[in-house]
């Protein structure tokens with residue numbers, strides 16, 4: 001007998017020892033004309049209710065592809081997932097039947113995209129687009145859905161929501177559009193919210209508004225938040241813990257205070273040292289040398305080795321595992337002890 | 346090399362209004378977008394002036410005016426004491442040569458069908474006196490070397506380079522005509538953090554080597570602080586505060602500057618709960634219809650009646666050592682006051 005969706009859906013309520021969301025040794029690759037692009041090569045992180053996890057990494061490091069795998073919005077093919085698990089409340093989403101997946105993704109796990117303008121449909125009013133969540137997933141009437149849309153626009157503090165519910169996306173500023181995206185994503189009270197560079201295209205003043213809004217929504221509902229960013233300032237401001245990605249792998253997982261004080265991977269250390277600091281004005285900035293790797297032609301051993309000041313001979317041949325430093329910290333570096341000690345490479 | 350006292354660029358009351366028109370057949374002007382609306386400052390030889398402000402406040406328009414890519418509605422730009430609007434023929438050409446630009450987007454600002462050699466050497470076509478035909482390839486290779494690229498890659502195309510490398514190509518092109526002034530409009534914003542530091546170091550090294558003056562436009566305020574000698578803060582087409590980097594960052598006097606600085610996340614989690622945060626409400630008003638008096642008053646928590654009627658001028662205010670445009674200017678260290 002085939003399982004019905006409700007049989008396999010993870011229950012709400014207590015979690016026991018299982019995290020709310022656990023990505024475990026996830027691999028994602030794309031079959032392209034240029035060859036096999038291994039975009040994600042073993043990503044593991046966990047998220048608890050109410051927690052903010054920042055995923056940090058430069059462009060192309062696999063942050064968005066990981067998020068898309070969690071949301072189940074990768075086009076397969078060209079994408080495929082040869083290995084790994086994505087557990088939501090203990091249930092592996094990758095093994096769920098289609099109908100069960102759609103009840104979780106978009107509803108209990110929601111996402112805000114990098115580019116609000118292109119994620120919104122230009123030919124429908126914002127009220128219609130927010131209301132769609134309620135019409136499709138909750139079977140509400142047009143009128144009730146519109147009422148809900150106004151409520152949500154109020155909740156994300158769009159001034160004069162009632163008057164603007166019939167406006168189109170292009171009639172809003174970038175910051176307002178991002179608020180509309182946020183309204184859509186929290187419409188169904190998700191337990192996990194993934195925000196992929198939600199403020200990258202915005203001014204710092206607007207960024208501050210949006211980050212404050214996200215923090216408030218999180219406090220109200222105890223959502224787990226995955227914040228994807230490359231901004232070390234935003235991370236320091238809001239994250240409880242950090243996952244640093246490089247070339248499709250997690251290179252370091254750590255609580256936020258630990259990593260800013262004592263990074264345990266040469267890449268995270270280099271990033272932190274390259275931030276311009278007031279006391280170093282007039283001096284040359286520390287710069288990680290070289291270029292990010294080409295995923296079609298990855299370095300052997302540790303992918304960071306061509307740029308690493310700590311490199312030893314075995315780094316060129318042996319892929320470092322994600323070594324456990326403490327129950328809440330790990331680092332994918334053979335020489336994490338030296339990096340932690342601050343002895344220079 | 347430290348900046349000198351010699352003024353190399355003098356900008357006075359510079360204004361650029363773009364007409365707002367209505368109608369298709371008979372275009373009627375119904376107003377104007379006041380993109381730059383009365384901007385004055387000096388730039389000294391070898392100095393870096395940072396320009397910061399929210400999107401749409403007029404930074405890129407200012408850059409284009411300085412490059413003579415846009416004609417000012419009014420006001421003047423003088424280079425080495427000569428008014429750009431009055432210059433003609435050979436003199437205008439020389440003045441233009443002296444101001445070069447590095448653009449934000451290394452992906453779209455380079456012509457994909459031209460080789461790197463053609464891109465960097467293109468300015469020589471317009472100014473053949475700088476490099477006679479026979480010497481150009483060697484000149485381009487020298488420039489590639491100066492910006493840290495392999496001179497053998499002269500025949501490659503832009504797509505064969507990474508973002509950071511493309512930005513170096515843009516910088517090499519900017520250097521080709523040996524300008525004294527380079528305008529950098531968001532030169533590192535499109536680059537990864539690990540690459541930004543490389544490009545900033547390069548710009549600083551070139552400044553020392555060639556005694557360049559920079560106008561450095563960027564939205565990353567910590568990068569601006571690192572590279573700038575002085576900083577201008579813009580709001581809706583006007584400079585609202587202008588001072589040395591320490592004056593702007595440690596003793597900002599204008600409420601907008603204070604809000605801007607407090608909104609910048611500090612890359613250190615220590616003490617984050619106690620940090621002062623001024624969150625501005627709403628968006629900046631439209632530059633087509635700026636508020637009367639002080640343009641910031643619709644978002645300012647200190648606004649009084651006078652702010653709606655009297656425009657505050659950019660000047661040194663009591664209790665401060667640098668210029669600000671606020672009737673109630675008052676130094677306040679927002680970043681360290683926690």
Ligand SMILES: Nc1ncnc2c1ncn2[C@@H]1O[C@H](COP(=O)(O)OP(=O)(O)OP(=O)(O)O)[C@@H](O)[C@H]1O
Nearest residue numbers: 363378379380399400401402403404405406407632
């Ligand atoms: N050619 C034009 N015609 C009409 N309006 C224009 C034109 N160029 C710029 N503007 C307007 O002038 C104002 C200032 O634009 P500008 O590009 O200088 O802003 P900016 O400060 O560089 O912003 P950003 O940080 O987004 O680059 C904006 O309102 C813009 O829409």
Ligand SMILES: Nc1ncnc2c1ncn2[C@@H]1O[C@H](COP(=O)(O)OP(=O)(O)O)[C@@H](O)[C@H]1O
Nearest residue numbers: 030037039058059060061062063064065066295
């Ligand atoms: N549909 C696709 N086909 C081929 N390669 C892809 C596709 N989507 C993403 N990639 C590649 O996967 C890598 C990781 O991308 P992404 O997760 O978007 O990076 P980021 O960390 O910037 O979010 C990149 O090299 C990207 O080019």
Ligand code: SF4
Nearest residue numbers: 302305308315333334
């Ligand atoms: S494993 Fe080796 S090359 Fe990789 S980060 Fe550690 S020291 Fe550097």
Ligand code: SF4
Nearest residue numbers: 639642645652671672
């Ligand atoms: S002049 Fe008035 S409105 Fe303008 S910044 Fe100062 S206090 Fe605020």
Ligand SMILES: [Mg+2]
Nearest residue numbers: 063064114196
């Ligand atoms: Mg991305």
Ligand SMILES: [Mg+2]
Nearest residue numbers: 404405406530
């Ligand atoms: Mg601009």
